[in-house]
Amino acid sequence: MRYFIQFSYDGTHYYGYQRQPGHISVQEKLESALSKLLRKEIKTVGAGRTDTGVHASEMYAHFNWEEELPDQLVRKLNSFLPSDISIHALFRVKDSAHARFDARERVYKYRISTKKNPFKQRYHAQFLFYQFDVDKMNRAAKILLEYKDFTSFSKLHSDNKTNDCYIYQAEWKQYEDELVFTISANRFLRNMVRAIVGTLMDIGRGKIEENEFRNIIEKKNRKFASTSAPAKGLTLEKVIYPKEINYET
Amino acid sequence: MRYFIQFSYDGTHYYGYQRQPGHISVQEKLESALSKLLRKEIKTVGAGRTDTGVHASEMYAHFNWEEELPDQLVRKLNSFLPSDISIHALFRVKDSAHARFDARERVYKYRISTKKNPFKQRYHAQFLFYQFDVDKMNRAAKILLEYKDFTSFSKLHSDNKTNDCYIYQAEWKQYEDELVFTISANRFLRNMVRAIVGTLMDIGRGKIEENEFRNIIEKKNRKFASTSAPAKGLTLEKVIYPKEINYET
Numbered sequence: 266m267r268y269f270i271q272f273s274y275d276g277t278h279y280y281g282y283q284r285q286p287g288h289i290s291v292q293e294k295l296e297s298a299l300s301k302l303l304r305k306e307i308k309t310v311g312a313g314r315t316d317t318g319v320h321a322s323e324m325y326a327h328f329n330w331e332e333e334l335p336d337q338l339v340r341k342l343n344s345f346l347p348s349d350i351s352i353h354a355l356f357r358v359k360d361s362a363h364a365r366f367d368a369r370e371r372v373y374k375y376r377i378s379t380k381k382n383p384f385k386q387r388y389h390a391q392f393l394f395y396q397f398d399v400d401k402m403n404r405a406a407k408i409l410l411e412y413k414d415f416t417s418f419s420k421l422h423s424d425n426k427t428n429d430c431y432i433y434q435a436e437w438k439q440y441e442d443e444l445v446f447t448i449s450a451n452r453f454l455r456n457m458v459r460a461i462v463g464t465l466m467d468i469g470r471g472k473i474e475e476n477e478f479r480n481i482i483e484k485k486n487r488k489f490a491s492t493s494a495p496a497k498g499l500t501l502e503k504v505i506y507p508k509e510i511n512y513e514t
Numbered sequence: 515m516r517y518f519i520q521f522s523y524d525g526t527h528y529y530g531y532q533r534q535p536g537h538i539s540v541q542e543k544l545e546s547a548l549s550k551l552l553r554k555e556i557k558t559v560g561a562g563r564t565d566t567g568v569h570a571s572e573m574y575a576h577f578n579w580e581e582e583l584p585d586q587l588v589r590k591l592n593s594f595l596p597s598d599i600s601i602h603a604l605f606r607v608k609d610s611a612h613a614r615f616d617a618r619e620r621v622y623k624y625r626i627s628t629k630k631n632p633f634k635q636r637y638h639a640q641f642l643f644y645q646f647d648v649d650k651m652n653r654a655a656k657i658l659l660e661y662k663d664f665t666s667f668s669k670l671h672s673d674n675k676t677n678d679c680y681i682y683q684a685e686w687k688q689y690e691d692e693l694v695f696t697i698s699a700n701r702f703l704r705n706m707v708r709a710i711v712g713t714l715m716d717i718g719r720g721k722i723e724e725n726e727f728r729n730i731i732e733k734k735n736r737k738f739a740s741t742s743a744p745a746k747g748l749t750l751e752k753v754i755y756p757k758e759i760n761y762e763t
Contacts, residue, residue, distance in 0.1 A: 273632055273633070275632035275635065343630045343642075349635065350632060351630040351631055351632050352630075380600075381592045381600040382522070382600055383522055383524035383597065383600050384522070384569075384571065384637065386524065386597050386598065387636070388633065391597075393592075
């Protein structure tokens with residue numbers, strides 16, 4: 266029998282979502298809590314990986330378990346896990362359901378604080394000394410929807426077979442002392458959101474010409490895009506699955 | 515000439531607002547930044563003190579300065595101060611204006627998270643295992659407005675001449691996974707908000723009878739009220755001054 270867990274985490278103190286030898290990861294914490302409470306070694310498959318320092322307000326993973334689940338497992342997991350990881354729900358899915366391959370859409374938000382604010386140190390990147398032209402940034406962001414090969418925004422030596430991604434939404438919103446970028450796609454390459462954000466920020470502050478953006482995408486080479494924006498401003502907001510994964514349907 | 519500074523801080527790493535020998539305080543950081551940039555030792559008078567770990571999203575202090583102020587002093591102060599203290603504004607006031615004595619009203623918020631949430635670790639107290647009856651808590655909170663002597667919620671051996679405070683508002687609001695208490699008064703005694711919140715929480719979860727609250731206030735003895743709620747949930751939201759303090763009026 267296969268189960269999905271839905272959870273959130275503050276990524277500040279983790280070396281990314283995915284288990285890595287010699288580093289603290291969210292996956293390792295999760296699997297160790299599950300293994301402890303189910304008294305058996307549990308392996309999970311996550312919806313994706315987030316980089317070091319990136320947060321998730323809605324993330325999923327699946328695992329297999331053939332016996333009955335203990336009562337109040339969600340509550341027990343939450344007591345066992347550190348305060349920066351929270352389990353929201355645990356539910357049975359079809360045996361063929363897959364947290365990574367069945368995810369249809371991932372939604373990320375990138376938050377920039379444009380004014381020094383003690384309360385926005387953790388989930389915002391602070392950029393206090395630039396004037397951002399948000400209209401420019403939005404015109405450039407829209408261009409992303411015309412392309413599918415985002416090699417230009419991908420970490421080199423990635424193990425993906427294809428760099429094709431379908432972007433459904435890419436939009437900046439401006440608030441009083443804050444800029445928020447929402448981007449959604451069927452999938453993302455490693456480091457892709459932060460490389461896009463870094464490049465759009467350079468366009469917004471006039472360091473790169475707006476019409477250069479198309480060239481940067483078409484070069485299919487990471488070196489033409491800008492430095493990645495800092496990890497702490499990025500949050501995986503949502504992962505969307507088709508109804509068909511549910512056990513009951 | 516007298517100046518007011520308006521600022522905010524995340525109190526997590528400070529031993530309270532007020533300067534104390536051997537401890538790191540917000541006041542000390544502020545005075546040392548001002549002294550450095552004005553090249554003269556500057557003493558400030560704050561609107562009040564907040565306890566260790568308590569935050570402020572709008573706080574004030576005054577200081578005297580007879581010469582011209584350097585250009586862009588706010589920006590320079592912000593560059594100099596750590597990321598958990600932010601200066602919002604600096605403006606001249608009447609020479610008689612006083613950050614503490616002229617403050618007419620102080621508004622505090624106390625935030626409780628009722629669900630484990632990685633993103634609410636810093637400015638919320640987490641109480642996950644109680645059921646709070648918010649109507650009860652609000653009926654009790656209203657009783658506060660009938661009294662002025664809050665010795666029952668004050669730290670012993672306080673150096674105040676009087677324990678009289680006029681409370682203007684005391685109200686809980688319930689959100690999906692959160693309870694927020696707003697309390698405003700002309701002044702507060704040391705530890706008072708957190709002692710009130712702790713007691714109202716005990717009423718809300720049925721540990722103390724609702725009609726006991728009046729007795730607790732009337733005893734004028736700290737030992738009858740409950741344990742103070744944790745500091746990190748408390749934020750000084752606002753300090754209100756009369757228009758007359760302004761230099762121009």
